[in-house]
Amino acid sequence: MSMMGPPGGMNLWRNLRADKSVVNSELPKGILWRILQFARPHRRLILAFLVVTIFDSMIVVVNPLLTRHLIDGGILGHRLSLVWQLAGAMAAVAVLDTLVLGLAARYLSARIGEGLIFDLRTAVFAHVQRQSLAFFTRTQTGALVSRLNTDVIGAQRAFTSTLTNTLGNLISVVVVGIALFALSWQVTLACLMLFPVLWLTSRWVGGQMADLSRRQMDGNAAMGAVMTERFNVGGAMLLKLFGRRADEDALYAAKADVMRVLGVKVATLTGVFVAVMSLVPALATAVAYGVGGWLVLDGHASIGTLTALAALMLRLLTPLQSLSNVRVDVMTALVSFDRVFEILDLPSLVQEKADAVAIPAGDSSVRFRHVAFTYPSADEVSLASLQSVARTEAHDGRSVLVDIDFHAAPGELVALVGPSGAGKTTITHLLARLYDASEGAVVVGGVDVRDASLESLEAAVGYVTQDAYMFHDTIRVNLAYARPDATDDELWASLKAAQVAELVERLPDGLDTVIGDRGYRLSGGERQRLAIARLLLKAPRIVVLDEATAHLDSESEAAVQRALEAALVGRTSLVIAHRLSTIRNADQILVVDDGRIVQRGTHEELLASGGLYADLHRTQFRD
Structure with a gap:
């Protein structure tokens, strides 16, 4: 009901008479x-x-x-x-x-x-x-x-x-x-x-x-x-x-x-x-x-x-x-x-099956089989009363991923590159089953993620986003979120591996330092390295890095890269990167554009074949 201003006198009474109770018709039987x-x-x-x-x-x-x-x-x-x-x-x-x-x-x-x-x-x-x-x-x-x-x-x-x-x-x-x-x-x-x-x-x-x-x-x-x-x-x-x-x-x-x-x-x-x-x-x-x-x-x-x-x-x-x-x-x-x-009564679009199976501990392979994805509409995922205005996103009603098909063997590093909005992050979201594929299948350890137990999938996949979220709590609590039973020695080991232990040691309260809402008391690079430490503490078999080093300066980036290289040994990794220099040694590079994989290969193979990857590389290293 539109309210143009405060009603007064007879207008108020007319409005009162015009208001019809809708409760009887809206309340369910x-x-x-x-x-x-x-x-x-x-x-x-x-x-x-x-x-x-x-x-x-x-x-x-x-x-x-x-x-x-x-x-x-x-x-x-x-x-x-x-x-x-x-x-x-x-x-x-x-x-x-x-x-x-x-x-x-x-x-x-x-x-x-x-x-x-x-x-x-x-x-x-x-x-x-x-x-x-x-x-x-x-x-x-x-x-x-x-x-x-x-x-x-x-x-x-x-x-x-x-x-x-x-x-x-x-x-x-x-x-x-x-x-x-x-x-x-x-x-x-x-x-x-x-x-x-x-x-x-x-x-x-x-x-x-x-x-x-x-x-x-x-x-x-x-x-x-x-x-x-x-x-x-x-x-x-x-x-x-x-x-x-x-x-x-x-x-x-x-x-x-x-x-x-x-x-x-x-x-x-x-x-x-x-x-x-x-x-x-x-x-x-x-x-x-x-x-x-x-x-x-x-x-x-x-x-x-x-x-x-x-x-x-x-x-x-x-x-x-x-x-x-x-x-x-x-x-x-x-x-x-x-x-x-x-x-x-609002059902979740991502639900665990009654007969869900655990992902085998010894297999960290990832396979996308002709995956397509369309973002669900607002009516499918939420209630109108939980949204201030009706919204229609650009993705609604059309596929944002089309025929995504690739295989990452255990221990391989697969890099996703391409323009912003191409669908790279959406691919990683499907791997972590933040959404379900509209067509095709995402397979982890030989098990379709829709058939896997959520607990085993969450244990298998670790994620570091570009804007790592932190609770308004201590460093200890934010780190232990990955492993509540972790000892102090294990917490310090993860901090050292992420090149952030010296910072924490200098803080007056050490691990018990409160880092503020969303971790804003730390710099972007410090917050990112803390998120990487949290990932290392979890020690998943499959790692997703979504521009994980984007907020780091050159010195910090080099230190974290060394830590990540050691941490990723033996683990399957999906890395989204805009800086092509960080993924030169990837086992496989997938070039994504407009929701499709338009090129794939190693760094040298893609440079030799020309196309979008070579254009991106030429733009970044023009000097």
Whole structure:
């Protein structure tokens, strides 16, 4: 919905009337059953919670009835002993209600709510971790994080506040209603004539609030996505380098303005509802005293009965108010559950087969058999609600790799060269099964990667990208990510092999030095050598280097090249390189252009045959 500015006066009310609830049509069938199944592990706690809630709701009538007897039999009957007895009973009921049942309900509610939050968060996190790389290229991080925070907490409320209020208030209404009719059916019927106003107001407000609730969740996710992208080091640096502060302010202000307008609508609707909810109890109390007073004067009721009627009427109005608003609470909770289930229901494009086999430990060969690849569309890999705008990438709908066919024997070094955007990185992504080939097969160790267990494939293939990612943590943690059980000696050995040990030794905290968000406290070359050390610590049988030395100066590059030459002995290697000098000794060079292998051979063979490789070499070494 487009928001051009803050609506005011009648425009706001016209907008409120125009907003139609879409929740009933959007929520999938069977969601209630699915929620109950998700809550199944907590069924014993929920049962205990319900029992406590039932008892807590039933004693709501005890004190008004005790008050009736205290006035009629004790005060008006001039029986002081009865007054003390009933007053003591009222105090005991208050202690039981507040300190025993109240605290028990809070404890059980917290156990259920926090347990459900834990289950939902861990389930969503584990599911997202298993999504293909395509999912993360399409999804805004802030929107995804919002599902793990805001929506999960909203779903949790369904089993704490919403469940408690609905059940407790329903029981209270039944018990109090019976007591009211028993004391005076005339007063009860007179007061109940006001309650259709509550129901009609709730029905109208509920239809508006359900849709507004979903739109507020989407709006919060959109604002979170903007902040997540702009507040990390890379986003902040980009902003400062390009000086787009005003534009960024305007972008965030536009998203915040949507939330402001939605907030005004929600506040207005809530105000209407609260006003009606406050008016009805006041009118009902007046009716109770008016009709009840007439009955007292007419001799059909006692003063104690009138007092009990007024007290019970107030205790009836509160749960009735909550029940009249329960539709809003329930629909909001269902929307939260639905948004969480959207993530859990999103299948990964890369899935491990039930009968997956491990890649043999002794075979490190790589074979691409007539592989073609087309990037999946946005609808195949993500949700529209996780993307701020609909996007269509240039790769969508056409093949980016065509008939890629080559073989790398164990221990061979195969280099991929060619223009930017030719498809070199995509080839290595298929080897690591970050994507699945559209046609043909990628075979590692004699096993199609689609038939291999993900654990064995991840153990077999090591990867160093051009922009190596580091966690905002210590050097030790970032290195041990490759091998959590590595000893300090092994960590230092990998650092020495990557020519970065001297740097770490000079740091005040050594291995325990925190390197900042994405490792930005290190230079590009230092960060790259740390990534190479992490690869060496993993010691995979197959190594992929995607411009791994691109950020190094000449001296560091030469040192790392020597380390890599020693580390790659006996391992199959795929190396993407723009500097042709670094791959002169490759066993096989594949020249990739426009998604196809247009040339292959050794350095000398390709220079002799001319073509694209010779052109690239001539350009780089023209001087």
